[in-house]
Amino acid sequence: MTTTSTPTLADAASTSAAAAPRWWEQPWVLFAARRALRLLVSVWVLVTASFAMIHLIPGDPVRGALGPTAPAALVEARRTALGLDDPLPVQYLHYLQGLFTGDLGTSLISQLPVVDVVGQRLPATLALAVLAFLASVAVAVPLGTLLGVLTRRGHGRRTELAFTTTSIVVATVPDFLIGVALVYVFGVELGWLPVAGNASAEAYVLPVLSLSIGPAAILARIVRVEMVTVLEADYIRTARAKRLRARRIHLRHALPNALTSALTLGGLLLGSMVAGTVLVENVFAWPGLGSTIVSSILNKDYPVVQAIVLVYGLGVLLVNTAVDVSLALLDPRSMIREG
Amino acid sequence: MASDHGRARRWRGVLTTPVGLTAAVLLVAVAVLTVLGPVLWGTSADAVDTRDVLATPSPEHWAGTDNLGRDILARTLVATRLSMVLAVCAITVAVAAGLLLGAAPYLLGGRAGRLVSAAVNVAVAFPGLLLALFFAVVFGVGATGAVMAVGLAGAPVFARLTQTLVAQVAGRDYVSAARVAGVGRLRILLRHVLPNIAEPLVVNATIGAGGALLAFSGLSFLGLGVQSPAYDWGRLLYDGISAIYVNPAAALAPGLAVLLAGLAFNLFGESVAKGFGVPVLVGAPELRSRGRAAAAAADAPTGTDGDPDEAADDVVLEVRDLEVVFPTATGTVRPVRGVSFDVRRGEAVGVVGESGSGKSLTALAVSRLVSEDGTVRAGRLRFLDQDLTAPDSPALRRMLGTSLAMVFQDPMTSFNPTRRIGRQLAEVATEHQGLGRAEALGRAVDRLDSVRIPDAGRRARQYPHEFSGGMRQRAMIGMGLMGTPSLVVADEPTTALDVTVQQQVLDLLAEIRAADDVALVLISHDVTVVAEVCDRVLVMYAGRIVEDVSAAGLATRAQHPYTRALVAAVPHMDTDLDQPLATIPGRPVDPAEVPAGCAYAARCPLADARCRAEDPPLVAAVDGSRVACWHAGEPLPDPVVRTAEDRTGLDALDADELVEAP
Numbered sequence A: 001m002t003t004t005s006t007p008t009l010a011d012a013a014s015t016s017a018a019a020a021p022r023w024w025e026q027p028w029v030l031f032a033a034r035r036a037l038r039l040l041v042s043v044w045v046l047v048t049a050s051f052a053m054i055h056l057i058p059g060d061p062v063r064g065a066l067g068p069t070a071p072a073a074l075v076e077a078r079r080t081a082l083g084l085d086d087p088l089p090v091q092y093l094h095y096l097q098g099l100f101t102g103d104l105g106t107s108l109i110s111q112l113p114v115v116d117v118v119g120q121r122l123p124a125t126l127a128l129a130v131l132a133f134l135a136s137v138a139v140a141v142p143l144g145t146l147l148g149v150l151t152r153r154g155h156g157r158r159t160e161l162a163f164t165t166t167s168i169v170v171a172t173v174p175d176f177l178i179g180v181a182l183v184y185v186f187g188v189e190l191g192w193l194p195v196a197g198n199a200s201a202e203a204y205v206l207p208v209l210s211l212s213i214g215p216a217a218i219l220a221r222i223v224r225v226e227m228v229t230v231l232e233a234d235y236i237r238t239a240r241a242k243r244l245r246a247r248r249i250h251l252r253h254a255l256p257n258a259l260t261s262a263l264t265l266g267g268l269l270l271g272s273m274v275a276g277t278v279l280v281e282n283v284f285a286w287p288g289l290g291s292t293i294v295s296s297i298l299n300k301d302y303p304v305v306q307a308i309v310l311v312y313g314l315g316v317l318l319v320n321t322a323v324d325v326s327l328a329l330l331d332p333r334s335m336i337r338e339g
Numbered sequence B: 001m002a003s004d005h006g007r008a009r010r011w012r013g014v015l016t017t018p019v020g021l022t023a024a025v026l027l028v029a030v031a032v033l034t035v036l037g038p039v040l041w042g043t044s045a046d047a048v049d050t051r052d053v054l055a056t057p058s059p060e061h062w063a064g065t066d067n068l069g070r071d072i073l074a075r076t077l078v079a080t081r082l083s084m085v086l087a088v089c090a091i092t093v094a095v096a097a098g099l100l101l102g103a104a105p106y107l108l109g110g111r112a113g114r115l116v117s118a119a120v121n122v123a124v125a126f127p128g129l130l131l132a133l134f135f136a137v138v139f140g141v142g143a144t145g146a147v148m149a150v151g152l153a154g155a156p157v158f159a160r161l162t163q164t165l166v167a168q169v170a171g172r173d174y175v176s177a178a179r180v181a182g183v184g185r186l187r188i189l190l191r192h193v194l195p196n197i198a199e200p201l202v203v204n205a206t207i208g209a210g211g212a213l214l215a216f217s218g219l220s221f222l223g224l225g226v227q228s229p230a231y232d233w234g235r236l237l238y239d240g241i242s243a244i245y246v247n248p249a250a251a252l253a254p255g256l257a258v259l260l261a262g263l264a265f266n267l268f269g270e271s272v273a274k275g276f277g278v279p280v281l282v283g284a285p286e287l288r289s290r291g292r293a294a295a296a297a298a299d300a301p302t303g304t305d306g307d308p309d310e311a312a313d314d315v316v317l318e319v320r321d322l323e324v325v326f327p328t329a330t331g332t333v334r335p336v337r338g339v340s341f342d343v344r345r346g347e348a349v350g351v352v353g354e355s356g357s358g359k360s361l362t363a364l365a366v367s368r369l370v371s372e373d374g375t376v377r378a379g380r381l382r383f384l385d386q387d388l389t390a391p392d393s394p395a396l397r398r399m400l401g402t403s404l405a406m407v408f409q410d411p412m413t414s415f416n417p418t419r420r421i422g423r424q425l426a427e428v429a430t431e432h433q434g435l436g437r438a439e440a441l442g443r444a445v446d447r448l449d450s451v452r453i454p455d456a457g458r459r460a461r462q463y464p465h466e467f468s469g470g471m472r473q474r475a476m477i478g479m480g481l482m483g484t485p486s487l488v489v490a491d492e493p494t495t496a497l498d499v500t501v502q503q504q505v506l507d508l509l510a511e512i513r514a515a516d517d518v519a520l521v522l523i524s525h526d527v528t529v530v531a532e533v534c535d536r537v538l539v540m541y542a543g544r545i546v547e548d549v550s551a552a553g554l555a556t557r558a559q560h561p562y563t564r565a566l567v568a569a570v571p572h573m574d575t576d577l578d579q580p581l582a583t584i585p586g587r588p589v590d591p592a593e594v595p596a597g598c599a600y601a602a603r604c605p606l607a608d609a610r611c612r613a614e615d616p617p618l619v620a621a622v623d624g625s626r627v628a629c630w631h632a633g634e635p636l637p638d639p640v641v642r643t644a645e646d647r648t649g650l651d652a653l654d655a656d657e658l659v660e661a662p
Ligand code: SF4
Pocket: B560, B561, B562, B598, B599, B600, B601, B602, B604, B605, B606, B607, B608, B611, B612, B616, B628, B629, B630, B631, B632
């Protein structure tokens, strides 16, 4: 190649090199700082809300929990033990202090430390949510990708209509109704699978299914739409111009871009899955946080309710943050774009 | 805002889709049951029969009985009223609270407003069920508490929606005008903003009502909603599931009711949203809308371009009677209608024409890159002696991948944003040349260096968004150099770039061509660019080549009236820049509505009856140039080119008048 010198090029090069940002101006540092700040604020709001919850309840929560027949002395003793007679700011400080030292208070009903109750119940819920999430992703991403390729511009109009309609209908069915239907078919009629508890591996099948079918339908739909859009992009034409194999174009060039957009919406889905465990656990008598929070609400065992709300909320926040971070890893532009 | 007529039409549109109709019928059924359910079945739903408890379905009790012997079906039908009333109450709470929260930032403004919208943003991040549980604790277990809980849990979403809608409307001119006139914010909100956002709010409230219904039955199912002896569907489900082994119908009947009602709201809302919003079209909308005359275009006789001399040995690309056809809603459209040309080794051929002339599609067609809904046909389409109309094969892909380089118009969108530049280049070598990752990356760095990307090693690890526009385009050219190209096809390579870097890219293309005898096909709407870089120029109009002339002869020896108009429209060094730029009067031809005869006739000052009846063939002259015009080279009446000022007046005239004018 001949090298006719073009001074303009060299000039442009040197100026762009000189403008290299310092480390604290690096996009990823700014991104991490912003994201950490947002997480902190959200956690603070969550903690304050869960503290406020007990004070927003009309009447005396302890009297409510112990019932109208409980002796006044007992109620008073419990109130003191809970610190409910202190001024509000003091109570708030105690609450925060407790959180930092891992003290979530004592159950009004069982008198057990709330930390123990949560610790005992958390693993079952976590297992359910994680498995359901993995199951829905494992089904939705390949399905959505495949359908995206099949229904790309100029292809598969009928397939598209059939899939879109089916997925809307499936996604509308609430998880607890899917659960009831699954109990009926596989538990009552066929008797193949256990419908209560988490004692065996088979016992996981139905709860995980009921929790993951709806989100899988939504996610597959999102992935398909994103895939179709991405396959129209200029850079896919570039990939075709490089004469890459179709599989490489679809999986290496299109899919990551489709997933970055799908992830944002998928994150919300994952958050609602965390909450969805509450209903599904109650269908299947799953010994997790979901069945505990419902019985605690009914028993007016407020410290336990407070703690579980906090745990669920934290779960959602962590999931959202994880989604943002993986989004940034997949698509570096999002770090800059996001405000 | 839509007129009443348009609205009626759109409603009809919603109701004629199968999904919309089904949903509407279901909704009506639910409404009827809400009113009549308790009236018709109220007594049988409460009739206790202790001799017949937990019975399975029978002709007497279609869905069996509960633990007091009450008829499940009757109870399910009766429960419609309470379920619906509670859902509507909940969604009313949600919309009301959402409106307050969503309008607050606008009303309060400043710091307080920002605080409210920040709070809404935090709340939106939490799933509705979690919020509902929180409020259920605060408001207590029971129907009232659950209405508040479901309602307030739905509020953040509506608040966010309201906020967005208010911001949109508040930005409109008449609202700003009212502000300037001193009208208060609250008044503006009530008088101008709310009426304008009512429609989307109602549609979303409909979808939301379905969600509220499902959420409410969820709460009742958990035992936190409606309490005995009252019952809604969720409560019936709660009672039914404990007896599911004895009488499954006790759980299935109310479950089905919830499902159908929820689906009815959701699907109806979605259909309305789709019918009133912009429907999502798959495929190219601009091609669809052109469908009307497409059939006519397809039937028009295929013009055959004058054959260039029999292909010589050094021909790299040989194109004969190339056509590109796209399907449309009503037929087909043919934006490229019989194009023939050759490109020799090391030759630079420019293709010029207005947008819609088919020049870019021609470039894509000869590179086998026309999108898959299009059909490419050609009498002959050969590149380096390989038939490009053959089906795809690994050998063909390898040959094209290493010998044909593409440069696209917009380097920003033409690189994959999620892959590092170096990897994107290296891919060519790993795919086609059997190189390992490291080796391929090494070659990529080398090529980036050769297109003068400074600090190529570091740059190769960067993402496209970290490159400047000019650098990206050079990197794109570098990508083409990963193989050993015999032909570079560049489609408007400088159009999207800053004027300052355009020349660098053109110089680079010229260098590559000179160094390795690489042929170049340069697509451009800019005659100056083409004349500068190319040896030969193909002028395209309405999907055909109308003139093929040497670049040197473009200014002086062009024969076709269109070419001459293009050349005359170029500002010269001596053009008085205070004068308005010359343009060609009339509009380019729509590919779906190509007229009979010469496509340029409507804009041509020399057009006569023959021009409008017969399409002139592309005829070769002795010097190798070609032209398609019945009156090639005839003197043009003065003025050939009108100034932009005249054009406004001319555009007002009908195209026919323009031609007929003496
Ligand atoms: S054929 Fe007739 S209408 Fe067409 S360019 Fe020539 S003179 Fe004009």
